[in-house]
Each structure stands twice: as C-alpha cells, then as structure tokens.
Amino acid sequence: MRYLFAEYVLDTDRRELHRGTDVVSVTPQVFDLLDYLIRNRERVVTKDELINAVWNGRVVSDAALTTRLNAARSAIGDTGEKQRLIKTLPRKGFRFVGAVREAQRLTTVPLAHAGQNDDAAYRSPSPPRLSIVVLPFANLSNAPEQDYFVDGVTGSLTTDLSRINGSFVIGQHTALTYKGKSVDVRQIGRELNVRYALEGSVQRCNNRLRVNVQLIDAKTGNHLWADRFDKPFADLLDMQDEIVARIARTLDNQLIVAEARRAARTLNPDAMDLYFQGRHSCNRGVTLEYFAEARNFFGRALAIDPQNVDAMSWTALVETVLVAAFLTDHGPPYLAAAETLVLKALRLAPDHAWAHFTLAMVLIYTNRAAQGVAECERALALDRNLADAHEMMGQAKFYMGCGADTEFHVDEALRLSPRDISTFRWMNTAGFAKLQIAADAEAAAWFARGIEANRNYPLLHFGYAAALALLGRLDEAQAAAKTGLALDPTFTIRRFKNVPVRGGGANFFAGARRMVKGLHIAGVPEG
Structure with a gap:
C-alpha cells in the first residue's frame, strides 16, 4: 500500500x-x-x-x-x-x-x-473530493525576469488552497514538472488522480498586470469557472499577496458549487456530500427557506458522521445568522445551541478557522464583543484569506458603540474579496455603522451598493429605508420599506429592538434609537 x-x-x-x-x-x-x-x-x-x-x-x-x-x-x-x-x-x-x-x-x-x-x-481509487493541482502559470510578458513572480503566485496559491478544510492539493514541486509542457488536463488529472486543475497566465501590459485563471474539471476537461484580475502595476510582492488572496477566496466558493453539483447526482450521499450541499444552500441566500434546507443537509451529515466538524461549524453558523439577520423573534435559544455546537467542534479540531470565526459571531451576538474580536484574529491567523473575519470585527466595533471604526474592517474584507458572494452583507454592516454615527448620506450609499449586489436581502432595504427617512426623503424611504416587507413580511420594529445584543454604552443605544426612528418614519410596522 x-x-x-x-x-x-x-x-x-x-x-x-x-x-x-x-x-x-x-x-x-x-x-x-x-x-x-x-x-x-x-x-x-x-x-x-x-x-x-x-x-x-x-x-x-x-x-x-x-x-x-x-x-x-x-x-x-x-x-x-x-x-x-x-x-x-x-x-x-x-x-x-x-x-x-x-x-x-x-x-x-x-x-x-x-x-x-x-x-x-x-x-488508484476515485479522485478525492476537493482535490486540485495548481499548474504553473504562464508568463506572457516576454520578460523572463518576471518568472519568479509567476512561480510565486503558483506556490502561494498552492499553500493557500491547502488551508481549505478537507482539500487535497498537489505539492508545488510535483506541479512544476508540468511547466512549459503541453499536456492535456485530463491526462494530468489521471496521472495525479485529482478532480480539478487550476490554470493561469500573467501578463504585464504597460503599467498594469493582468492575471487570467481557469478552473477545469480534470475528468472532462470542461471549464467550470474563469476570471481575470487586472490591477495597476505596483510592488510585486504586495500584488502577489492580493491576487492570491482573491483567487483563493473565490476558488473556495467555486469548488463548493462544483462538489455540491456532484453530490446532487450521487445516489447514496455520504456525510461530506451532504455537507457540500448544505454549504451550497447557505450560499444561495440568507432566507428562512435556504437556511432550513442547509440545516437539513447538515443534520443528515451529522447523523452519518456525528464528529463531522465542518457540518457542526456550519450548523452553528446557520443558527447564529438566523438571529443576526433578524429572521427570528427568539434569538437566545438559537445562540445557545450554536455555542454548544461550535465549542464541540473546536474541541475536536482546535485549529479549525471557520469554527473560530463562527464562535466569534456567537460571542458578539451574546454581548462578548471583545472576545469575539480575539476569535476573529485567531481565525485570520489560521486562514489569512478569511475575509468574513475582517467584516465580523467591524460588526463587533458596531456593537461596542464604535461604528466609526467599522468601515475600515469592511474595506479590508472587500479588498481581500471584492466580488465575494457575501459583499452585500458586508455593505449592510457598513451601512448600519454609518447610521450609528449619524452619517446618514454615507449609510444610504452603502445600503444602495449592497442592494445592487443582492436585491433579495431584506435587511438592506430596511436599513436603506431608515437612512432615507432620516435624510427626509420620505417617498423613497416608504418605497424601500415596502420592498423589504415584500421580501420578509414578518419583519417588525419589535423584532429589530429585541435582538439579544445590547451593545456598548451610550453610543450604541443612541444609534439604535436613531435607527428605530428611521424605521418608524419609513412605515415599518411596530409588530
């Protein structure tokens, strides 16, 4: 063997x-x-x-x-x-x-x-799930001296992708044996027994650097995802870090989509098949329907494998987001269940970055924001590409009454992953932080950006309604409130006020009163 x-x-x-x-x-x-x-x-x-x-x-x-x-x-x-x-x-x-x-x-x-x-x-058996080789990127710049940069991107991506929990990433030394060779990706997939291959190229055009990437199914040769990153030419090492972070973050989500589609075709799904399907449901949207679907998949995964740390962590996240997104009137039981689960996950896997991030959420929503920030920092130490942890630190600052500091953390998340599937939530956080400090025009701008990214997230429309109402734009505020209620007819001001987070000091409570006032003016029902 x-x-x-x-x-x-x-x-x-x-x-x-x-x-x-x-x-x-x-x-x-x-x-x-x-x-x-x-x-x-x-x-x-x-x-x-x-x-x-x-x-x-x-x-x-x-x-x-x-x-x-x-x-x-x-x-x-x-x-x-x-x-x-x-x-x-x-x-x-x-x-x-x-x-x-x-x-x-x-x-x-x-x-x-x-x-x-x-x-x-x-x-060899069938390729492992999340198995991938990062093939050496091609240098299209006609500048041999930039080969070290191109190889650096390949090596850093190999390292960063290996941080994805459960991934199997072929080492860079093996991948480099394919450098400069014209080999069919399907042959590489057979030789290395991997499901996916990542190809790319780097080209310098005047004062800009362009990086093209393609994710390929190594069995069929089909392209699953492609993107281009175009940036002004600057310090190569800084550019390498940023490009790698963006690609790795996006790939994490793309691989989940690919694995979930495979799992949906499986007649007898195992725990990891069900976990991938649960992740995919979470990514589809922050709604009761999708979260109920995700909870079902994670529950079935845990029934098969009671020690599946990934399914535990994501179940805890679902329970917490139900409270964070104002989708329930009964927050404390959900948060208590989430804390029990995520602590169990961390006992089994103390270095699980996503579990630390989920614990941070639970701590912040149970009035332990400073401890939540520490957990975010721990998660980032384990996975530097975890943009969610930056945004969560921004939420912590908001609940500590320091909304002026939130935008910095949201900007960090957006810098790491500007086209992330979660950007609408991050923009929502920045919008409410601006409301807290009475920067209502800036709040409206953040909410508008968030709605442009995802028109189906009710909380963005309610935040936008409050900001417009406080700016005196009553007709627009009422229209925004109606849109939010069409998406979530159960939302009320009472639910908004009853969120279990009590925050820090006078600044938090003054900001909360302003938000409630805006919601009243916009016509959101008291409940």
Missing part, C-alpha cells in the same frame, strides 16, 4: 518515505509511527495506542515519544508549532489531519518492472 499526502508517499510494502523522487531517511520507529497515524487518520490516537503499536507495549517515556513525533513531523515537513499534518490534541492524543490518497499495488505487475514509472503498478 502507498499513502500519498502533500508532497510525500509512504510506501508500506517497501517501508520507504518518498518526497518527490527522493527517499527520505527515517528510523524504523518513525516509519511505524507515521504508518499507524495515517492508517488511523479518521480518529484521535491515544498515547497508549501509539506506544503499543510502535514499541509493542514496552514502557516508554514521554520524552522518547515526543522525540519520535518531532522526527516524524520533521521528515514530512511539519513542525510542532504549525501541526499542518500531525495534530496534538492536549490530554487526548494525536491525529493525522493531512488529506491522504491511497494507491494499491497490482499483483499482475512484477516488482522487477517497477522503477521510475512504478505508478503503473498501482490502482
């Missing part, structure tokens, strides 16, 4: 660890430790289990175990600090968390014929 992960192959038949074409030297005990962790990657392995498997139950000191673990991490390019592949769960044990692909040797191919092409001696 061979286990393929990151840039490595663990060959249990030959007892060899490979990185690309190189053999990595490891001691027998380190090899056995890696083998045991990888074979049991679906669960947490206790210290006693490891000792029994590797040392046959002999008495071994904690220091000896730590030394072997450190050696194993070092052999596969991991560290005790990063824990990218091997996680230590305090007081519980250890777990291999890297995406692993298995390949079995065919008995019909003699070992004598195995060599550089011994991949032919293995039968």
